[in-house]
Amino acid sequence: MTDGWTGGVVESIGADGSPTVDEWQPVTVPGRSGAFAADRDDGTIAYRATVPDPRERDIERALLELRGTYGRTRVWMNGTELGEHEPHFVPARFEFEPDAENELLVVCEPPSSFDGIYGTDEVPAETAMPGIWWDVTVESRPRTFCRRLDATPRLDGDGAAIEVDLEIDAGAALDDAVTFSVRPEGFRGGASMERTPVTAAAGERVTVSKTIEVRDPSLWWPRGHGPQRRYTVRAKLGGDAVEETVGFCHVERDDDGLVVNGTRVPARGFTRLPGGDPETDVERAVEANATIVRPRAHVPPREFYRAADEAGLLVWQDLPAIGPDLDVDRGTTLATTLAGEYGHHPSLAMYGVQDRPTDPFADPLGTGFLAKLRLRYRVWQTAVDHDAARTIADDFPDDRPVVPVTGAPGTDPDAAHLAPGWQYLAPADVDWLLDRYPSFGSIVTGFGAGSLTADVDPETVPGLDRAAPARRPNDVEDSQRYQTRTLKTVTEALRRRGCGVLTAATLRDPTPGGGMGVLAQDGEPKAAYEAIALSFEPVQAVLDGPPEPGSVGITLCNDTTDDLEPTVGWRAGTETGETSVSVGPLETASAGTARIPADADRIDLEVSTADRTVRNRYSL
CATH class of the missing domain: 2.60.40.10 (Immunoglobulins)
Structure with missing residues (x-):
């Protein structure tokens, strides 16, 4: 369904709630269109296409599924509103009565809160464009079908279980049994199969819940510490079936970092910005000896998690929250939803709530003794209220660690964003900084320096304006050389000092001209990529x-x-x-x-x- 789409800016909403678009133009769906970038901040964008009847027989049902519809989404089919949906990282599913040809209309409105990295200037406007980012499918389903399967793995002492919830749409009266099976993926282990009765009236939607015990569970391990063992859970009703892959992994955090399945695992890696191919990002991170990636203030598609599960890469997953304002009610709802949607992935190691509640160094400092005095003064005078972030953090499930606040020195962060050599001081001053403020060295995220990949105006490159003016790059080769040295200096200082979790900023540039990434936007390595891969070697001098x-x-x-x-x-x-x-x-x-x-x-x-x-x- 990638052909024949048009899109346009919604000019007005009718009395019946339907949108009016003055000009339609061709767009690619799924994807992000730069054609409407100027309308990112307050524009509502409509997308339309004609879709055929997917059914072969009238007794079958037509189901529309949208993945990654960013912003508050409303959906019409043949002029009838099917409903609305949010957030984008949960699939939206709508049943409809099809004609031979059907006009699909999807309207995406920018989110009013929790837009995270998309609400900042750290990504280009087209990356944050409201739209259908990930996928659209229209398919035929049986009269009675399995609508959704949620499988949550639990470790309890020496045993394990998978808690299963299967949602069933009964198109006719139902009196049958669901077959639940569990099988190891790619290794020998105990498979199982159980049947659970289910009844429903015609037109009813019911949920069948089941706890499946797993004897002698095989664990999922981060790369370098053991195999990535997973299990596939399958639910079958009549001729219809759905499945989900899960893994058993227990993660705790203490003052020294992460403990995975009872073993301490040093976490070294990158933050990640949205855009680009998620599976390639996982591959590139692993090639650089990373053991963890933090999708900073955004939620990536499931393809990212599937690749991380397979590669043994830990994921530090943020809520989409940047800045001082947090809607606690909305935040707690999102925390529960995020954990429900992604919590079965064994690679999900920890959650984050609020990123950069304020930036004491938006006006950068230079180097030298006076700069150190000014830095100490800014740290002393800055104050941040953590109550909202901690309230939201408490609503996450207790099976993973949660980092309430990530921020710069002065924000009393639970994870510190450090910028020596970029926003303040010299790269080697990281040792002075951590001697002065030892708590900043527990979990460190977001350190580094930016560079150019082309002869462009640095003012047009997201992230580069945060540097002290003397460090803002104006030459490709010089900027990449400086980025390499800065990243290497800070990374290796943190390793020498026993930092348990560190993620450099960032894996890949958001724009073609450059950025904070060690990879260009197209995935090509910069000079810093090989250097940090050496710094991340598990055994290194x-x-x-x-x-x-x-x-x-x-x-x-x-x-x-x-x-x-x-x-x-x-x-x-x-x-x-x-x-x-x-x-x-x-x-x-x-x-x-x-x-x-x-x-x-x-x-x-x-x-x-x-x-x-x-x-x-x-x-x-």
Whole structure:
């Protein structure tokens, strides 16, 4: 259904609630149209298409499903309003009485609250365009059919269960039984099958609930810590069936980070902005040695989660909430809805509520002693009320950790957004910052620097205006070089200091000209991508300070659960050195000192374990 769509800005709403559009123009659905970008802030957009009768027999039923209809959505078929729907990350399903040809009209209105990243200037206008973003299907269904299956996995001590809710539309009187089955996906394990009776009157919609016990459950693990075991739950009624894939994974958070299935798992990765192919984003994150991705203040499609489940990538899922104002009632409803829609995915490791309640550094600082004094003053004078965010956080299920507030120094954040080398101070001042404010180093998100990918006006690139004026890029090569050094410096300082959860900003640029991403908008790596992939290596040697002539310490970081005794070597110009180091699981250890001569142009580090050699490099 991607052909034949037209769209237009709604000029007025009639007395019967129907929209009026003065000019229709061709658009691509699903997708985001830049044609209406100027109307993003207050425009309501209508989309229409002609769809055929999907049925082969009159006894069958026609069902319309919309996925990713952003904003408050109202739907008409052949002039009859079928209903309205929100939020966009829950599929909208409508039954209709079809003619041979049917006019479908979908009207999307910008959300009045909880627009998250889409309500900011950090993404281009077309990315936030109200519309049908993900999918449209019109299909034939049996007279009585399985409308929706919700399967929620639960771990309880040594046992496990899957709580199943099956919604059934009974087109005729029903007296039958539903067959529920559970089968392991790609591994040997205990399958099961059970039958549950169901009765309904003609035209009734009923829900069948069932708790299915799973003996000796196989767990889903993050990549590098074990296999990604999952189970498929299937519900069958007559000739109709629906299924859902789930996984068992227990996540807790303490002062040192995440504990997954009883094992501490260091979380290193990226924030993610919307747009682009979600499966490719997961693939690129994994290739950069990431173990976690945070979709910042937006909800990605299920394809993102399916790919994360398969890859063993943890997901830190935010509510779409940025800024100071939180509607608590709306927020608690969204929290429950989000957990119900995505909570069966084992990759979902933690939730976030409110991002950047205020920005004390919207007016950036420079570097040096006076800048540090000004930073301390802004941190001291800034105050943020966390009550609304904590109230919403309490409404999430207690099976995952929740981060109520993510923000800059001064906002008393539960997860800190740090910007040394970008909005304030120098990149190497991250150590001073964390010495002064140790709590900021527990969970860190959103650090980094921006860069260009083309010769464009930096003022047109989202995110770059947040930098201190002296750092705003105006050259592709220089900006990418600076981004690489800044990201590497901050990432490796956080690893040296044992930060349990860190996500750099960001994985991919939102526009073709550049941004905060380590990938260009089209997915091509920037210089920073390879550098941060090296910094994220599970076993890696890093410098204790800037790569400058003189002596600098080396620290060996071990993110694995093994005791290691590798050899750590270094080379700078004609100088070399090597030492054997013992490092415990999830620990760091000193690996000696490197001597960098004045004429060296780079320093290379090398870690050799029993089964592989890992390198790290720095340009001087």
